[in-house]
Amino acid sequence: MPFSPVHPTAVLNPVRRRAVGAFGALATLLAVPGAARATLDDAFEPQLGRRGKDVMWLPTPDGVIDRLMHMAGATPQDRLVDLGAGDGRIVIAAARDFGVRGRGIEYDPAMVEFARQQAESAGVASLVSFEQGDIFETDFSDATIVSLYLLPELNLRLRPLLMAMRPGTRVVAHQFDMGRWTPDETSTVSHRAGYLWVIPANVTGDWKLRYGEGTDAVKATLAFEQRFQRVAGTAAHEAFITTLRQPRLLGDRLRFALTDPSGVVREFDARVGAKTMRGDAQGADGTRVPFFAERVGDAPSLDGAQAPSDEEMHAAVAALGGQ
Numbered sequence: 546m547p548f549s550p551v552h553p554t555a556v557l558n559p560v561r562r563r564a565v566g567a568f569g570a571l572a573t574l575l576a577v578p579g580a581a582r583a584t585l586d587d588a589f590e591p592q593l594g595r596r597g598k599d600v601m602w603l604p605t606p607d608g609v610i611d612r613l614m615h616m617a618g619a620t621p622q623d624r625l626v627d628l629g630a631g632d633g634r635i636v637i638a639a640a641r642d643f644g645v646r647g648r649g650i651e652y653d654p655a656m657v658e659f660a661r662q663q664a665e666s667a668g669v670a671s672l673v674s675f676e677q678g679d680i681f682e683t684d685f686s687d688a689t690i691v692s693l694y695l696l697p698e699l700n701l702r703l704r705p706l707l708m709a710m711r712p713g714t715r716v717v718a719h720q721f722d723m724g725r726w727t728p729d730e731t732s733t734v735s736h737r738a739g740y741l742w743v744i745p746a747n748v749t750g751d752w753k754l755r756y757g758e759g760t761d762a763v764k765a766t767l768a769f770e771q772r773f774q775r776v777a778g779t780a781a782h783e784a785f786i787t788t789l790r791q792p793r794l795l796g797d798r799l800r801f802a803l804t805d806p807s808g809v810v811r812e813f814d815a816r817v818g819a820k821t822m823r824g825d826a827q828g829a830d831g832t833r834v835p836f837f838a839e840r841v842g843d844a845p846s847l848d849g850a851q852a853p854s855d856e857e858m859h860a861a862v863a864a865l866g867g868q
């Protein structure tokens with residue numbers, strides 16, 4: 546990595562400032578590089594600060610794990626991957642308490658073996674697996690929940706991979722955020738920060754919208770701008786153009802309202818696919834009509850899906866330095 550920790554910064558949001566302030570020394574410790582090469586014997590007990598590849602081992606507290614899984618809405622239908630799984634406690638707790646099938650990717654072979662033993666002891670070995678590997682070289686695209694307790698710059702390096710995952714995938718992180726990608730929810734548990742992001746669909750660009758029947762049919766062009774999960778948009782039809790009220794995107798679910806050409810305020814609720822969006826539009830009297838929209842041309846690339854800039858990476862490193 547061409548970046549080195551320097552000084553703290555005042556640009557952290559208040560939650561993060563509190564969290565990083567309280568645990569900044571911990572974060573600086575976490576940044577110690579080096580690959581582990583220990584062998585596992587019967588008496589093996591990992592020590593806090595055990596060297597890892599890109600970040601050392603420190604565990605996420607149980608209360609934070611529980612909170613993160615609740616934020617993610619974890620269910621037995623989910624497939625969790627913990628990137629840098631350490632002793633496996635996130636994967637094990639998610640299986641034990643939420644019935645989630647889990648996978649831990651961990652570079653340190655001794656920790657992988659230890660995590661397997663811990664899973665056996667917890668009675669969840671049939672639900673979980675642990676594998677030795679580098680998180681930057683392992684495919685985890687089939688996960689529905691991704692958990693992280695790494696470092697800010699590692700989160701940023703992972704961000705393009707995460708943004709390419711299926712819309713609706715939930716990403717939860719302990720302690721460190723994703724830079725310009727603001728979380729969908731932030732919690733603190735005993736001064737530890739927990740973050741949730743939901744991978745957004747890409748609605749950027751123009752869509753042909755249609756709803757209603759016969760002479761009541763309304764056709765318009767929707768135009769969306771999007772950065773990460775934040776969207777803004779307009780609807781236009783001939784001389785009529787209006788901004789969309791409070792557009793909200795959570796995974797593949799898009800909601801917005803507009804005052805249509807006949808003066809009716811309609812609330813739209815849609816599921817977004819690559820080329821189409823479908824849902825219903827509810828009028829002020831509560832009546833619902835189905836609507837359909839089709840993408841015009843190819844989807845422009847989503848602002849936020851690209852690799853972070855050097856400037857953002859430097860800021861992430863600087864945010865930890867000297868804490």
Ligand SMILES: C[S@@+](CC[C@H](N)C(=O)[O-])C[C@H]1O[C@@H](n2cnc3c(N)ncnc32)[C@H](O)[C@@H]1O
Pocket residue numbers: 575596597598599600601602603604605627628629630631632633634635650651652653656678679680681693694695719
């Ligand atoms: C801070 S610990 C978090 C452990 C666990 N996820 C938790 O929250 O309790 C980070 C873990 O990532 C592992 N790690 C570091 N770099 C890695 C890499 N490139 N690939 C896989 N694991 C890595 C370390 O060995 C360490 O166990």
